[in-house]
Amino acid sequence: MSQAKNVGIVGVKAPEKACNDKNCPFHGNLRVRGMIFEGKLIKFRANKTGVFERVYLYYNSKYKRYERRRSRIRVHIxxxxxxxxxxxxxxxxxxxIAKSVSFVVLGKVSS
Incomplete structure (x- = not known):
């Protein structure tokens, strides 16, 4: 097994467990670039695929106040x-990675 790589994101440590997934950013050849999000994993039922949800605030200029919105993103795990x-x-x-999967989970956030 190859040693885990550093993905270059601050606060993300490589896992101790090894895997042979080619779409793993630590043990495969998948590059992480672009947006980084933090949120909750709400579904993990498919094989190596889950649904991530992030909640954010959107300013509604007509009513001059903020509203809570959410977006769901399919991720590779x-x-x-x-x-x-x-x-x-x-x-x-x-x-x-697939038709609707363009994000990969990098790790847990310490609470």
Missing amino acids: PPCLDVKEGDNVIIGECRP
Whole structure:
């Protein structure tokens, strides 16, 4: 098994467990570039794929106040990471892995 790589994101440590997933940013050849988000993993039922949700504030200029909005993003979850539904995670953008998957989970956020 190859040693875990540094993905270059501050606050993200490489996992101790190894895997042979080619779409793992730590043990495969997947590059992380672009946007980085922090939020909650709400679904993890498919094989190595889950749904990530982030809640953010949007300013509505007509009513001059903020409203809460959410967006759901499909993410790839490498098998070397021990995450489950309900965990706060950090994700990073990568090349398209599937039709709707262009993000990968980088790790848990310490609470």
